Amino acid sequence: MLEQAVIYTFVALVLIGGGLAAFSRQILYAIIGLGISLLGLAGLFLNLGSPFVAAMQVLIYIGGITVAIVFAMMLSIAMSIRPPNPDARKLGFAIACAVIFFGAVAHLIRGAQFQQIASPASEKAWSVGALGHALLTHYNVVFEALSLVLLLAIIGAILIARKA
Amino acid sequence: MTLEAYLLVGAALFSLGLIGALSHRNLIALLIGIELMMNAASLNLMAFNRFVVTDPTTGQIFVLIIIGLAAAEVAIFLSIILRIYRAYHDIDAEKLTKLSG
Amino acid sequence: MDTLSLILLTTISPLACFIIAIIFLVQQPRAAQGLVLFGSAISLLSAIGLLVQGPVEPLRFLWFQSGAIQLQFGFILDGASLMFGVVVAFITACIMLYSVGYMAHDPGKTRYFALLSFFAWSMLSFVYAVDLLQSFIFWELVGLSSFFLIGFWFEKPEAAGAARKAFLMTRVGDVGLFIGILLILQLVSNFDIPSLLDPQTGLSTQVSPGILNAITLLIFIGIMGKSAQFPLHTWLPDAMEGPTPVSALLHSATMVAAGVFLMIRLHPLFMAAQDTALIVLSIATFTAILASTIAMVDTDIKKVLAYSSISQLGFMLMALAAGSLFAGVFHLITHAVFKALLFLCSGIYIHAYHTNSMAEIGRSGGRRLKATTLGLIIGGAALSGVPPLAGFWSKEEIFAQLGHNGFNIYMAGAFLAAFLTAYYTFRMIFLITKPDQAPASDHSHPEPLNMKAPVLILTLGAIVLGFFGSNIAQGLGLIPQHHSVILMISAVGVVILGILIAYFDYGRDNAPRTGFISKIAPLDTLFTNKWYIDDIYRVTIVAITHALSRILHWIENHVLDGNYDRFGLGILRTGAKSTRVQGGWMQLYLGWAIILLAVVALYLGLQ
Structure with missing residues (x-):
């Protein structure tokens, strides 16, 4: 019962944060909404049995990316202080798109038949050790490629943002 | 919660992100919307990992990779925003129409 | 040297000179002139070498094969082609030498010499061609190069007109020739000239006399155009608008000789077709x-x-x-x-x-x-x-x-x-x-x-x-x-x-x-006016064509054009409206992409 309540709290966090992020006109509120949403998501990850990924979510997303966005907001202050007037047509278009999309996906989810496994795999398979092992053996190439992408992204970001 | 419930939450989060990405004029708000959509995808992957896949490392590694790519993406996106701000003194998505001819 | 390299030297060296001259030597007319003369000399010497060697079996290389039809590229080296090849190479060389003086002060000298070389290449390749289709290709190239050379001074309207006339009149004949060649292809699926002429198994033994007459007559129409026989002869006097050495070349060993040479090549066929021979x-x-x-x-x-x-x-x-x-x-x-x-x-x-x-x-x-x-x-x-x-x-x-x-x-x-x-x-x-x-x-x-x-x-x-x-x-x-x-x-x-x-x-x-x-007096008038043949063409063919084009023009203006205009303007307006979609507003693009995705999802869900 308590467990259920916790899960639903997380779901509520995700959706409320997402709503705040999506509809807020003040950019700072949107960032806070993003943070709340990501925190709820981390809780859901925990609930789905993966403490490591949840930790990473908190560390990288909330601790890194959100803070970086705040910096960007402060560096490009003009629009963030005085948000432009909302455009009703644009908002309508966005909501229509979102509703159509959500309807279609919900329809798809309802119609789909997943072959579910009876019970979650053993605790051992979920451990950080198993994850690290898989990452450095089976998924080694992906891991290396990702590190290369990150390196290139850093170099590229510096190059782009550099004063010309 | 069942798999379908998780997937529906993911879809809802994606839709919210979509609204954020489509309705705002501020490039940073756009970025926030895109982040939300990415996280919705992560949530889906984690849910599938828990309920469908026999080897549970797969989905987690997927999500870790998504997080890594998101970091790279944000770095690039933010530097582009800085560059645009320097060029236009604005980050209004609707004013970036030099290519529309 | 062996036969193959000799024949390649004979035919390829003018082509090589043409390419080099026209691409690299436009600014150095003297170098181009020397190069072309040199190539011509090589060509002449190799042709003489071939003649000294005497007739040999034809050389054939498979070009491509489509079902039972084999298209070959090769060289026929019998008495006629060996002797006439030497004549062509010799006269071309003489005329090139002569042109050095005649065209000394012409600004387009490189183009002139390069085209002469091109002309020599086409004609020599035509003379040595072993396959009927190969012959036809070079036959057309001979026509094309005469077009270029007759219209060499293209800034003169008469020269340009004469070149056009020559090209079109010979083209009338070439249509007949081409149909004849296609008929041969359809009937015997073979283009190899020596085997077509074979008295035991050749074309004349495989088709009925009527068909043979038809084929040879069609080929003769091509010859008529090329060798300027009545009624397709009127282009030749006009072709005098080109430089005089070109006229010399055109009238002696190349252009007009090509028609006669084709008849020499296919002589047994014409001999088998009695009626055609009489018409010719x-x-x-x-x-x-x-x-x-x-x-x-x-x-x-x-x-x-x-x-x-x-x-x-x-x-x-x-x-x-x-x-x-x-x-x-x-x-x-x-x-x-x-x-x-x-x-x-x-x-x-x-x-x-x-x-x-x-x-x-x-x-x-x-x-x-x-x-x-x-x-x-x-x-x-x-x-x-x-x-x-x-x-x-x-x-x-x-x-x-x-x-x-x-x-x-x-x-x-x-x-x-x-x-x-x-x-x-x-x-x-x-x-x-x-x-x-x-x-x-x-x-x-x-x-x-x-x-x-x-x-x-x-x-x-x-x-x-x-x-x-x-x-x-x-x-x-x-x-x-x-x-x-x-x-x-x-x-x-x-x-x-x-x-x-x-x-x-x-x-x-x-x-x-x-x-x-x-x-x-009447005969004098008739002759002076060239038997009124050009005038007859003017009042018949040209007038009919004009009348026909006037009718078509009316139809075009009143029936087709109006509707096409409406159609076109409609598209233009649709286009003008639809450009708004591409307004550079990327969020709109994204939205439509997502909607499309949703439609795909719905479609999948419905299945």
Whole structure:
């Protein structure tokens, strides 16, 4: 019962944060909404049995990316202080798109038949050790490629943002 | 919660992100919307990992990779925003129409 | 050297020179000129080398295969192609050498020499082609390069028009030729010339006589266009708008010779098709007379020579249609030499006195150019058939063949044409060498050596070539006809009669200087107006085409165009509206992409 309540709290966090992020006109509120949403998501990850990924979510997303966005907001202050007037047509278009999309996906989810496994795999398979092992053996190439992408992204970001 | 419930939450989060990405004029708000959509995808992957896949490392590694790519993406996106701000003194998505001819 | 490398040298070196000159040497006309001359010399030497080696089996390379049809690329090396290849290479080389002087101050010199080289390549490849389709390709390339060269001075509207006319008129014939070739393909799925001609298994044994007649007739339409036979001959006199060396090349060894050479190549087929042979014979005889009569009254030296070419081509086709391969080849070769000579002489006159009129050249002192006048007289005498020059022997063969096979009417026509030939040739010679008034003060250019040398070489050729008849017959693997003395005497008599009348009309002191034909006014008018053939074309074909195009224009304007306009404007408006979608508003793009995705999702969900 308590467990259920916790899960639903997380779901509520995700959706409320997402709503705040999506509809807020003040950019700072949107960032806070993003943070709340990501925190709820981390809780859901925990609930789905993966403490490591949840930790990473908190560390990288909330601790890194959100803070970086705040910096960007402060560096490009003009629009963030005085948000432009909302455009009703644009908002309508966005909501229509979102509703159509959500309807279609919900329809798809309802119609789909997943072959579910009876019970979650053993605790051992979920451990950080198993994850690290898989990452450095089976998924080694992906891991290396990702590190290369990150390196290139850093170099590229510096190059782009550099004063010309 | 069942798999379908998780997937529906993911879809809802994606839709919210979509609204954020489509309705705002501020490039940073756009970025926030895109982040939300990415996280919705992560949530889906984690849910599938828990309920469908026999080897549970797969989905987690997927999500870790998504997080890594998101970091790279944000770095690039933010530097582009800085560059645009320097060029236009604005980050209004609707004013970036030099290519529309 | 082996045969393959020799034949490749013969055909490829002009092409290589063309490519190098036209791409790299536009700014260095002297280098281009030297290169092209060098390539021509290589080509000539290799062709002679091939001739010395003698006939060999054809070389064939598979080009591609489609079902049972094999298309080959290769070289046929029998007597006819070996000898004529040398003639082509030789005359091309002479004319290139001559052009060095003639075109010395032309700004487009590189283009000129490169095109000459291209012309030589097309013609040589045509002569050696082993496959009918290969022949056709080079046949068209010969037509294309003549188009370029006739229209060389394209800034002159007459030259551009003449080039267009030549191209279109020969194209009319080529359509017939192409249909003929396709018929052959459909009937026997074979393009290989030697096997088509095989007397045991060739085309003539595989199809009915009616079909064979149809095929050969279609091919003859192509020959008619190329070799300027009635009624497709009117392009040739107009082609005089090109530079004179080009005319020389066109009229002796290349363009017009291609038609005759095709008939030589396919001679057994024409012999098997009796009706076609008779039609060819009639048309050729008629053309020979028609062109001679026009040449009698024209005053432009190049036009006279052009009409004489048409008439001589008629002689060659007559010989071939009457059944004598040897007479056709022989006359083709001798004619190539003396007609090139005559054109080169006329070029020197035109170069020196800047006029095309024979009387003007005479008045300006044409006979002071000693070497040229010698060439003119020798070439003219050879053309008329004065013994013992080249033309005499080859024409003799033609008469002998006509007499041997009992074509008496045609022989009479041939005698008439020979008489007229002698008459107009000596009219030309007398007009130039015996002017009606003493030449004015001499201000002509001297003849440059590089223009004189080819003239002298060709003069020598026109004198001696006639004695090589038996060698040519041997090369073809034939034995020449036995000559009947009566025929020989009467041929010489006809020629002498022509010369005498020309002398009486133009040559003697205080001659009337008008042709005897002017006493018969209707004929004179007819000949002067070139039998009204161009005018007939104007009032029939051109007028019909114009009327038809006016009707079509009306339909286009009132029926089609309006609707097309509406259609087009509709599209334009739709386009103008739809550009708003591409307004650079990326969020709109994203939204539509997502909606599309949703539609796909719905579709998947519905299944």
